Amino acid sequence: MNRMSRIAAILAALALPLPALADPIAATLYKSPQCSCCEGYAAYLRDSGLTVDVKPSNDLAQISAEAGVPVEMQGCHTMFVDGYVVDGHIPVGVIRKLLSERPKIAGITLPGMPMGSPGMVGEKTGPFTIYAVTKDGAAPTVYVEE
Secondary structure, eight states: OOHHHHHHHHHHHHHSOHHHHSOOEEEEEEEOTTOSHHHHHHHHHHHTTEEEEEEEOSOHHHHHHHTTOOGGGOBSOEEEETTEEEESSOOHHHHHHHHHHOOSSSEEEOOBOOTTSTTOOSOOOSOOEEEEEOSSOOOOEEEEEO
């Protein structure tokens, strides 16, 4: 490799976004077959460097409940990433925080479909309260407000 080729290769690597340089985070997202905001959320995650496999399902409530997410805390879709459940339109920064901290929980949830959350239309009107959930039936606790 000549000097100019090496310089071009280094510059090309520096131009890549950081997620492209790291190993991609693989996730499986279960969504209602009719839901379009879930597709928007998957696109947001892909744009943020995650690899997302979308699987339509009519059993979202059951999938979430079996993963430890109480019915009243469920979001619009359920995703599994590196041993955790991620329920709802959770910002990618919070997912990365979860994966770096590795707390002893089943996962996290953002209940409902808050306006302005990733994949949703509208403007964010306040912080999102994201909850930690367990599989032992303990009440969810606040994981982070973003």
